[in-house]
Amino acid sequence: xxxxxxxxxxxxxxxxxxxxxxxxxxxxxxxxxxxxxxxxxxxxxxxxxxxxxxxxxxxxxxxxxxxxxxxxxxxxxxxxxxxxxxxxxxxxxxxxxxxxxxxxxxxxxxxxxxxxxxxxxxxxxxxxxxxxxxxxxxxxxxxxxxxxxxxxxxxxxxxxxxxxxxxxxxxxxxxxxxxxxxxxxxxxxxxxxxxxxxxxxxxxxxxxxxxxxxxxxxxxxxxxxxxxxxxxxxxxxxxxxxxxxxxxxxxxxxxxxxxxxxxxxxxxxxxxxxxxxxxxxxxxxxxxxxxxxxxxxxxxxxxxxxxxxxxxxxxxxxxxxxxxxxxxxxxxxxxxxxxxxxxxxxxxxxxxxxxxxxxxxxxxxxxxxxxxxxxxxxxxxxxxxxxxxxxxxxxxxxxxxxxxxxxxxxxxxxxxxxxxxxxxxxxxxxxxxxxxxxxxxxxxxxxxxxxxxxxxxxxxxxxxxxxxxxxxxxxxxxxxxxxxxxxxxxxxxxxxxxxxxxxxxxxxxxxxxxxxxxxxxxxxxxxxxxxxxxxxxxxxxxxxxxxxxxxxxxxxxxxxxxxxxxxxxxxxxxxxxxxxxxxxxxxxxxxxxxxxxxxxxxxxxxxxxxxxxxxxxxxxxxxxxxxxxxxxxxxxxxxxxxxxxxxxxxxxxxxxxxxxxxxxxxxxxxxxxxxxxxxxxxxxxxxxxxxxxxxxxxxxxxxxxxxxxxxxxxxxxxxxxxxxxxxxxxxxxxxxxxxxxxx
Numbered sequence: 001x002x003x004x005x006x007x008x009x010x011x012x013x014x015x016x017x018x019x020x021x022x023x024x025x026x027x028x029x030x031x032x033x034x035x036x037x038x039x040x041x042x043x044x045x046x047x048x049x050x051x052x053x054x055x056x057x058x059x060x061x062x063x064x065x066x067x068x069x070x071x072x073x074x075x076x077x078x079x080x081x082x083x084x085x086x087x088x089x090x091x092x093x094x095x096x097x098x099x100x101x102x103x104x105x106x107x108x109x110x111x112x113x114x115x116x117x118x119x120x121x122x123x124x125x126x127x128x129x130x131x132x133x134x135x136x137x138x139x140x141x142x143x144x145x146x147x148x149x150x151x152x153x154x155x156x157x158x159x160x161x162x163x164x165x166x167x168x169x170x171x172x173x174x175x176x177x178x179x180x181x182x183x184x185x186x187x188x189x190x191x192x193x194x195x196x197x198x199x200x201x202x203x204x205x206x207x208x209x210x211x212x213x214x215x216x217x218x219x220x221x222x223x224x225x226x227x228x229x230x231x232x233x234x235x236x237x238x239x240x241x242x243x244x245x246x247x248x249x250x251x252x253x254x255x256x257x258x259x260x261x262x263x264x265x266x267x268x269x270x271x272x273x274x275x276x277x278x279x280x281x282x283x284x285x286x287x288x289x290x291x292x293x294x295x296x297x298x299x300x301x302x303x304x305x306x307x308x309x310x311x312x313x314x315x316x317x318x319x320x321x322x323x324x325x326x327x328x329x330x331x332x333x334x335x336x337x338x339x340x341x342x343x344x345x346x347x348x349x350x351x352x353x354x355x356x357x358x359x360x361x362x363x364x365x366x367x368x369x370x371x372x373x374x375x376x377x378x379x380x381x382x383x384x385x386x387x388x389x390x391x392x393x394x395x396x397x398x399x400x401x402x403x404x405x406x407x408x409x410x411x412x413x414x415x416x417x418x419x420x421x422x423x424x425x426x427x428x429x430x431x432x433x434x435x436x437x438x439x440x441x442x443x444x445x446x447x448x449x450x451x452x453x454x455x456x457x458x459x460x461x462x463x464x465x466x467x468x469x470x471x472x473x474x475x476x477x478x479x480x481x482x483x484x485x486x487x488x489x490x491x492x493x494x495x496x497x498x499x500x501x502x503x504x505x506x507x508x509x510x511x512x513x514x515x516x517x518x519x520x521x522x523x524x525x526x527x528x529x530x531x532x533x534x535x536x537x538x539x540x541x542x543x544x545x546x547x548x549x550x551x552x553x554x555x556x557x558x559x560x561x562x563x564x565x566x567x568x569x570x571x572x573x574x575x576x577x578x579x580x581x582x583x584x585x586x587x588x589x590x591x592x593x594x595x596x597x598x599x600x601x602x603x604x605x606x607x608x609x610x611x612x613x614x615x616x617x618x619x620x621x622x623x624x625x626x627x628x629x630x631x632x633x634x635x636x637x638x639x640x641x642x643x644x645x646x647x648x649x650x651x652x653x654x655x656x657x658x659x660x661x662x663x664x665x666x667x668x669x670x671x672x673x674x675x676x677x678x679x680x681x682x683x684x685x686x687x688x689x690x691x692x693x694x695x696x697x698x699x700x701x702x703x704x705x706x707x708x709x710x711x712x713x714x715x716x717x718x719x720x721x722x723x724x725x726x727x728x729x730x731x732x733x734x735x736x737x738x739x740x741x742x743x
Contacts, residue, residue: 022065030075034064036111037079041086048089052171059164060085066160070199077153080119083112084157088124099445100124115151122154129415141187144407144415147457155191162188163200166207181211205262213265220261223275231258231282238284238338241309246286250298255285279316279335283345290350296321299332299348306346310336313343321349406457418455421480425451428463429484436484437491440466452478471495496540503539510549516556529555596657597624597632608632610667614639614743617667619721624654666717668697669724670743673712674704676736685712685737688730694718709738 023031041060048056064081067073091103104117104124112120125148129141149155166184169177185208192201210217235256246252259267259281267278286306290298299321306312318333332348408416408427416430424444428451429436442449443462455461471491479485511518520535527538530547541547599608599622608624614636616622624632625645632654635642646653671689675681682701690696698715718724728740 026075033075033079037082041082044086044089062164063161066163067157071156076116080116083120084123088127119151119154122148126158147407159192166204177211181208184208202260206260209262220264251289253287258282279343280345285347287354288350295350302348303332312336408455408459408461411462419480422455424453426479426481426484427461429487433487437471438465438469440464440469499543500536500539503543506542596655598657598659608634611635613641615669617721618658622656624656626652668717671714672741674739677708677710681736682712684734688734689716689727692727692730694727
């Protein structure tokens with residue numbers, strides 16, 4: 001694309017004849033469009049001056065020249081430049097600013113195409129960005145610009161605008177120069193680099209260098225100027241012996257580039273070397289016309305000619321030909337030394353490889369290590385295609401939803417980054433959690449909208465709140481930001497806790513009124529009965545009325561009735577089994593003894609057993625208890641279990657009589673002798689028992705809780721209760737014995 005000296009000279013088109021010269025390259029219809037836009041801007045900007053005293057209209061004129069002559073955009077983009085500056089100035093003059101879209105619709109009506117108005121709107125919004133809000137973060141600013149660039153030409157026009165500012169940076173005050181210079185290196189140069197606009201990028205870098213470090217800038221530019229003829233001579237002498245040989249075999253072209261002053265300075269600083277130590281002040285690139293299947297052969301062949309003629313530095317060989325970079329970049333790089341020992345960088349590639357490196361997926365800005373970004377890469381690819389297409393159809397509106405984020409603003413102009421698809425509620429929670437919880441809607445660009453409304457980049461959002469607003473689980477179905485989701489979940493959990501506590505209090509009051517003891521076991525039973533996952537869910541249901549306490553009362557009454565029915569059935573069954581058992585045992589109850597069970601010598605009789613809980617012996621006052629499976633157990637009337645059995649199961653008790661049995665029959669019993677804390681008493685106690693004919697089964701001593709007493713435990717066998725009485729009397733005579741208990 002041709003360059004113009006217009007901007008460099010800082011001319012001002014004060015005469016309409018100058019505009020005629022400018023629009024001569026356009027069709028009559030396009031010229032009319034540009035003239036109309038220019039006149040609109042000139043009228044509104046009349047009387048407004050730049051920092052150097054020139055009319056402000058010089059700025060959009062210079063930008064228009066860059067857009068047209070250096071970037072190569074068409075008439076509608078040129079017209080957008082003038083309309084942007086004019087409409088922006090008029091918009092800023094309003095006391096109460098309406099929505100930008102509405103303002104432009106009223107301002108231009110159908111005078112200009114939708115595409116032009118879209119570009120103007122994007123440029124106006126970008127101009128309203130508060131750079132302070134971006135914190136000079138290139139990623140944030142780039143996403144913000146792209147979000148406003150529904151038409152990709154907006155981004156290119158904005159770069160042209162900054163290029164014009166940098167070319168005239170000397171007209172500004174010192175502080176403004178520093179600020180704009182910093183914005184350029186942090187925001188605009190990376191954007192130009194990503195777009196592959198290397199001419200603009202390189203010039204902006206050198207201009208930045210010129211104003212940020214004027215001394216070193218002069219040092220390097222003067223050295224480049226001083227060595228220019230030497231570089232030209234080296235390049236010519238380097239190519240001459242190769243050109244004759246290569247032309248016989250291949251069709252190729254050469255590219256010779258010299259590094260910019262800023263690029264050289266960065267390398268000097270990074271590597272800690274002087275100007276003379278920079279190897280690649282300039283590089284010679286061989287671009288070969290080769291069929292796809294012969295590409296590598298041709299490149300290596302050219303390499304062999306170069307290294308045959310010049311001494312290669314093998315350490316600096318980079319073979320991205322055989323093994324391409326992950327991004328697809330292919331080329332052969334080698335540094336060689338000419339006859340004078342000067343290092344020269346040589347790059348060898350085919351036209352296809354060069355096209356990919358310059359314009360394809362592995363373009364220059366990517367293989368230089370600048371991080372690519374999903375979504376934005378696709379957008380950039382479309383921009384590159386658009387730049388190479390001069391037809392009107394080449395300007396297609398791009399889908400900015402390729403980006404995963406949107407940028408919106410508070411009424412005060414504060415910028416907020418949100419995930420794509422964010423709603424009014426997401427925005428409210430991003431501002432503040434309390435605002436999100438009370439959000440009832442919003443004004444989006446002045447228009448009332450519900451909390452579900454999805455936001456777009458560039459929207460200005462004013463949140464409306466309602467103190468009676470309550471958090472709802474339904475909110476989770478449409479919010480997309482993790483911040484909003486986590487805050488909503490926390491609020492729901494807190495609300496559930498409050499509802500659960502109230503519900504618990506309601507249930508407990510009712511249970512007290514019903515005289516029913518409450519416990520966690522009961523609550524667990526109720527939650528299962530009414531099919532709630534947790535006890536907390538049960539309480540919440542009671543609080544919100546979905547479960548009435550009358551339902552709980554009905555369930556408890558039915559449960560009590562069922563328990564009583566089962567109890568009665570069990571008792572009836574036991575009674576029946578007992579009666580059947582008594583019937584089976586009827587043979588042991590004779591007519592001569594009436595209704596009594598007579599106990600004889602057959603103590604192991606299957607019909608009756610001596611209860612181990614009280615160990616009855618002949619002569620004790622006893623009764624029988626009919627069990628369901630073990631016949632009748634004989635208990636002493638003084639048995640610890642007697643009262644319970646006689647009271648609860650009277651129908652299962654049996655009168656018992658002892659029959660005179662032989663003296664050889666033995667009964668087991670256990671005595672607890674409480675005596676002074678003297679272990680030697682044990683022998684005396686045992687002697688007293690065995691002296692009366694008792695057989696000793698076991699003996700033990702244990703210390704009582706009272707420090708001065710022992711329990712002497714004796715397991716003995718006796719013939720009858722009279723025999724036992726004699727033994728007890730004898731033990732009581734032992735000195736130190738205080739009491740005797742039978743167990």
